[in-house]
Amino acid sequence: MSAFVQQLPALMGVVIGALGSYLAVVRSDRARFRRDREAHWQERRFTAYADYARAVKTSVTLTYRGASALGLDPHPHPLPPREADVSMAEATAARDPYWEALLLLGSPQVVEKARAWVVVLMDMERLVRDGPAWRELLERQRVARADYYTAVRADLGLPTGHSARMPLPTLSDTP
Secondary structure, three states: OOHHHHHHHHHHHHHHHHHHHHHHHHHHHHHHHHHHHHHHHHHHHHHHHHHHHHHHHHHHHHHHHHHHHOOOOOOOOOOOHHHHHHHHHHHHHHHHHHHHHHHHHOOHHHHHHHHHHHHHHHHHHHHHHHOOOHHHHHHHHHHHHHHHHHHHHHHHOOOOOOOOOOOOOOHHHOO
């Protein structure tokens, strides 16, 4: 037998081993790429969710301050109606780009909860401009906010967080 034929089984073993190693590396790289991509988009979603929540919370705080000037809320820093109106309009304009990012990156459940939260906020803003029913809206806003955070935590796979529920102070509770 020739030397080549005698070496053929060893050569085939090397070729099969190299092919197996190549396939294992390719599979490992693909898995790492998928994990890295998922982590990247998870971080982007988290940022979009947090940015939107901060923007809505800014608007909510402005409604508290505007309602305080009307004697509806005990917020310690009342904002006169004209200033409240201008500030709320600016906050709405600042919130819009965060809404677009949320629409692009958010899960359908999170987007729906965000929409519900902002609808209550819009009712609160309207009330600051037009009149009463503040306590009911305040409670609806708090529920909508809690629902939004519950949906965000579920979407990001985070454990249940603090409910942020605190008793609503009455105007008689403020100094």
